[in-house]
Amino acid sequence: ARFSEMKSGAVGAGLVVLLLLRGECMRGVPRRRRYTPDWESLDSRPLPEWFDKAKFGVFVHWGVFSVPAWGSEWFWWHWKGEGLPQYKQFMSDHYPPGFSYADFGPQFTARFFHPDTWADLFLAAGAKYVVLTTKHHEGFTNWPSSVSWNWNSQDLGPHRDLVGELGNAVRKRNMRYGLYHSLLEWFHPLYLLDKKNGCKTQHFVRAKTMPELYDLVYRYEPDLIWSDGEWECPDTYWNSTEFLSWLYNDSPVKDEVVVNDRWGQNCSCHHGGYYNCQDKFKPESLPGHKWEMCTSIDKVSWGYRRDMAVFDVAAEREIISELVQTVSLGGNYLLNIGPTKDGLIVPIFQERLLAVGKWLSIHGEAVYSSKPWRVQLEKNTTSVWYTSRETTVYAIFLHWPENGVLSLVSPVTTSATQITMLGIQKDLKWSTNPEGGLLIYLPNLPLGTLPVDFGWTIKLTGVK
Numbered sequence: 001a002r003f004s005e006m007k008s009g010a011v012g013a014g015l016v017v018l019l020l021l022r023g024e025c026m027r028g029v030p031r032r033r034r035y036t037p038d039w040e041s042l043d044s045r046p047l048p049e050w051f052d053k054a055k056f057g058v059f060v061h062w063g064v065f066s067v068p069a070w071g072s073e074w075f076w077w078h079w080k081g082e083g084l085p086q087y088k089q090f091m092s093d094h095y096p097p098g099f100s101y102a103d104f105g106p107q108f109t110a111r112f113f114h115p116d117t118w119a120d121l122f123l124a125a126g127a128k129y130v131v132l133t134t135k136h137h138e139g140f141t142n143w144p145s146s147v148s149w150n151w152n153s154q155d156l157g158p159h160r161d162l163v164g165e166l167g168n169a170v171r172k173r174n175m176r177y178g179l180y181h182s183l184l185e186w187f188h189p190l191y192l193l194d195k196k197n198g199c200k201t202q203h204f205v206r207a208k209t210m211p212e213l214y215d216l217v218y219r220y221e222p223d224l225i226w227s228d229g230e231w232e233c234p235d236t237y238w239n240s241t242e243f244l245s246w247l248y249n250d251s252p253v254k255d256e257v258v259v260n261d262r263w264g265q266n267c268s269c270h271h272g273g274y275y276n277c278q279d280k281f282k283p284e285s286l287p288g289h290k291w292e293m294c295t296s297i298d299k300v301s302w303g304y305r306r307d308m309a310v311f312d313v314a315a316e317r318e319i320i321s322e323l324v325q326t327v328s329l330g331g332n333y334l335l336n337i338g339p340t341k342d343g344l345i346v347p348i349f350q351e352r353l354l355a356v357g358k359w360l361s362i363h364g365e366a367v368y369s370s371k372p373w374r375v376q377l378e379k380n381t382t383s384v385w386y387t388s389r390e391t392t393v394y395a396i397f398l399h400w401p402e403n404g405v406l407s408l409v410s411p412v413t414t415s416a417t418q419i420t421m422l423g424i425q426k427d428l429k430w431s432t433n434p435e436g437g438l439l440i441y442l443p444n445l446p447l448g449t450l451p452v453d454f455g456w457t458i459k460l461t462g463v464k
Contacts (some may be wrong), residue, residue: 001062007338007463012165013216018431022396034137035244035245035248035249036297037241037244038241039241039246039271042241042245043272045273046249047273047290048256048257048283050176050223050256051129051224051258051274051290051332052290053128053200053220054128054176054368055128055332055333055367055368055370056125056126056127056131056132056323056332056333056335056336056356056360056367056368057127057176057332057335058122058129058131058335058336058337058353059180059302059335059336059337060127060131060132060166060338060339061135061136061180061296061302061303061337062132062133062142062162062303062338062339062343063105063108063135063136063138063140063142063303064101064105064108064138065136065138066303066339066340066341067104067105067107067108067337067341068090068104069303069304069305069306069340069341070090070305070307071086071301071305071307071409072300072302072303073136073302073338073395074137075087076101076138076186077137077186078103079091080187081186098425101138102151105140105156106156107157108140108153108157108341109157109158109341109342110153110160110341110343111158111160111161111343112337112342112343112404113158113165113340113342113343115165115166115169116169116172117168117240118166118339118345119166119169119172119173120173120351121353121354122170122173122175123173123175123220124353124354125353125356125360126357126359126360126361126364127134127173127175128176128368129176129177129178130175130176130177131165131179131180131224131334132145132162132177132178132179133180133181134163134179135148135181135185136180137182137186137228137229138187139186140153141212142162143162143163143164143219144161145206145210145212145215145434146211146215146305147207147212148208148212150395163179163220164219164220167220167222176224177220177222178222178223178224178225178226178258179216179220179224179225179226180226180228181212181213181216181220181225181227182228183206183209183227183229183230183238183262183263184229184233184295185208185273186446188204190203190204190208191204194233194237195232195233199233199234199237201260202237202239205237205239209238211439213225213243214243217251218252220335221253222257223256223258223259224257224258224259225257225259225260226259226260227249227262227272228262229262230264230267230268231262231265233264234264234265234266235264235265235267236261237264238264240263240267241263244263244272247349256261258273259272259274259275260271260272260273260292260308261275261276261277265460273315274291275290276291276292276294277291279294280293280294281293281410282322282326283331286330286372287329287331287453288328290330290332290457291331292332293322293332293333294334294336295314295335295336296337296338297313297314297335297336297337297348297349298313298336298338299312299314300312302338304335304338304341304346311354313348314352316352316355316356317454317455319335319355319356320355320356320454321335321398321455324398324455325377325385327367327387328372328373328376328385328386328387329376330371330372330374335353335356337349337353341462345455358452359454362423362451362452363396363422363423363452363455363457365389365394365422365459366387366389366394366396366457366459367387367423369389370387370389370394372387372388373386373387373393374410375410376393376407378410382397382398382400382401382406383395383397383399384396384398384406384408385397387409391461391462392459392460392461393459393460394422394457394458394459395408395411395457395458396456396457397455397456397458398454398455400442400456401442404441404442405440405442406439406440406442406458407433407437407439407440408437408438408440408458409433409437410437411437411438411463412463412464413430413438413462413463414463416461416462417430417460417461418460418461418462419440419458419460419461420458420459421430421442421459422451422456422457422458423451423452423456423457426460428440428442428443429441440458443449444458
């Protein structure tokens with residue numbers, strides 16, 4: 001009624017004009033798309049560009065499992081869930097009778113954790129994003145979660161917000177920050193009750209999983225959520241689509257956040273943001289969807305192990321070879337390290353990360369922001385993997401040909417073709433191969449004087 005009265009006066013007339021003008025202006029503004037809580041809608045969301053450009057990240061598995069630091073980060077499950085004899089024997093040999101997994105909690109001290117030191121290392125490794133374990137399947141949270149009373153890093157052990165501290169250090173160095181979060185907890189009473197009920201009840205999801213995910217987003221505004229622990233129940237149990245629709249529509253990170261594909265049984269490699277498919281996934285041909293290979297420097301475990309042997313550690317050549325293959329096939333490479341309970345990254349992990357950083361400092365232009373080329377792999381006397389950036393093609397070869405001549409079949413030369421090697425200033429000599437393709441005459445230098453010892457990149461411009 002009051003609005004009707006206003007319309008009859010000058011003020012009312014002015015208000016109507018303003019409302020009409022606002023309506024006219026809004027017609028030219030595209031309405032933001034909203035995603036509904038179903039996979040058809042959620043899967044249609046474009047992946048934020050930063051993730052595909054990043055290519056390389058560092059994964060960090062850290063938690064109470066870093067205290068026993070034996071076997072793997074699944075220590076508690078192998079000991080109490082499966083009752084494996086070797087784990088029972090380990091506890092019998094090294095801990096008093098009645099010692100529980102919870103008793104490891106106070107020993108997770110993070111005493112020597114200096115987030116700036118970690119972040120400097122990750123930056124030197126060439127990482128564009130870092131993913132930290134906020135909570136593994138053991139349930140211990142590396143931040144002061146209000147739904148994990150006395151089983152979090154503020155109440156127990158470090159008495160610090162580990163997630164927040166590392167996030168601040170990583171972002172100061174312009175790296176993106178991702179958070180790993182396990183949906184399940186092996187021995188949580190409410191989760192065990194829901195499993196007993198065939199995942200038809202959601203006591204655990206409502207009391208624990210969802211409050212944690214919303215808290216992590218509001219508190220830390222992550223660039224990436226790396227979900228895990230999904231395999232025992234369907235996505236409808238986890239309320240995954242409801243959470244993701246909120247994340248994409250209304251959360252503080254709705255425009256930039258990236259998620260993976262572990263949101264319920266049968267989601268991996270089918271639904272979500274980018275695909276992990278499975279740990280250490282290696283496709284043999286170019287996938288049709290953005291993907292990421294996650295792997296660990298310790299080939300046996302993701303968490304730190306005191307019983308790690310040198311032959312369990314991936315060699316520099318293995319790591320760089322996997323990085324090259326992954327990027328050539330359109331993927332990102334997420335390389336894991338496990339710090340000690342004190343917050344130290346052992347020297348051999350540092351060495352491997354710095355080796356990747358050294359390689360990327362020379363060859364980064366063939367990796368960062370690159371796209372798969374029309375040919376990804378060429379097998380001849382040496383394996384050659386291709387990437388591209390706009391009109392430039394990069395051929396990364398992993399073995400130096402004995403005669404010093406690299407034969408490439410796929411690139412088609414033109415009158416404008418130029419060929420160089422990354423890390424070497426002058427153009428390389430080349431000729432067309434009578435049998436097809438081209439022959440590139442590599443620098444006649446001792447291998448030890450080249451910028452890197454493994455994995456060299458030929459840069460080709462003016463080729464088709």
